Amino acid sequence: MPAKDFLDLEEKKNLQKALKEEERAEVRERILMFLLLNDGKTQREIAEFIGCSLKTVAPWCVHGDPNNIESLEDGRKNGNHKKATEEYINLLLKIVDEDPKELGYEFGRWTAARLAEHLEKETGIKLSS
Structure with missing residues (x-):
């Protein structure tokens, strides 16, 4: 289940403003991803919406x-x-929608840091979260 309303009001307003003002289409698209994620959309739904x-x-x-x-x-x-x-990337796509508890974790929701840590353990690739 995606995290809903993870952005506070100021963060959301800043992203909405940036969405209107940003000139680069690819950056606007990524801003939109965060706004849709904040609205509770899954990454799969976001991909379909954006195309x-x-x-x-x-x-x-x-x-x-x-x-x-x-x-x-x-x-x-x-x-x-x-x-x-x-x-x-394939592992990320596989586990992002899985319940972390099914993989032995005590928490029930992935955060960027937790997901990056898990992926580092699985692949040996360290990326910043």
């Missing part, structure tokens, strides 16, 4: 920072090449 793949949505929802618009830019354009392998 892209779950592989496009999932990494931004997990590793993007709604309080830092710069984190929604594609750093690969600046030479920061992709660290997540195909295996990592």
Whole structure:
């Protein structure tokens, strides 16, 4: 179950303002992802709504920072090449909708940090949360 209303009112207003003012379409799309996620949409529903793949949505929802618009830019354009392998992304897509309790965790909801930690244990790839 996706986390609903994880953004406070100020964060939500800042994202709505950025959505209107941001010139780069790809960054606007990622801002929209956070707003839809905050409304309780699943990553799969967001992908369908935006018209892209779950592989496009999932990494931004997990590793993007709604309080830092710069984190929604594609750093690969600046030479920061992709660290997540195909295996990592496939595992992320598989477990993001699973209940963490089914994997032996005491918590019932994934956070970005928890998901990144779990994926690091499984793949050995450390990405910031």
